Amino acid sequence: MTEGQISPWLPEQDRIRLAILGKLIEECNELAARAARCIIHGLDEVDPDSGRTNFMELGREIADVDACIGVATTELSIPVSTQRMLDKTAGFERWHGMIREAADA
Numbered sequence: 001m002t003e004g005q006i007s008p009w010l011p012e013q014d015r016i017r018l019a020i021l022g023k024l025i026e027e028c029n030e031l032a033a034r035a036a037r038c039i040i041h042g043l044d045e046v047d048p049d050s051g052r053t054n055f056m057e058l059g060r061e062i063a064d065v066d067a068c069i070g071v072a073t074t075e076l077s078i079p080v081s082t083q084r085m086l087d088k089t090a091g092f093e094r095w096h097g098m099i100r101e102a103a104d105a
């Protein structure tokens, strides 16, 4: 294929795959919006629409995404690397340690 050539991709057609992926996208976006609100308004601020704190709403959205991930990985047989998750978690721990050290300096 030469540079600039458009490849003939055919969008996903399977209705179940589309439903699973669409819901995953929707819930990920709801989680992202809540995480942003937690940063902007604070974790302890109360959402006027629900009467729950942003902290509680964040937990609800994490549960929604976690459920979607479970459905997606099971129904679509998506291989999820445990080693990748462990490496990512270790990276976060190192990063948070660096932030704590910088804050203490």
Ligand SMILES: [Mg+2]
Pocket (backbone or CB within 6 Å): 027, 030, 031, 060, 061, 064
């Ligand atoms: Mg949700």
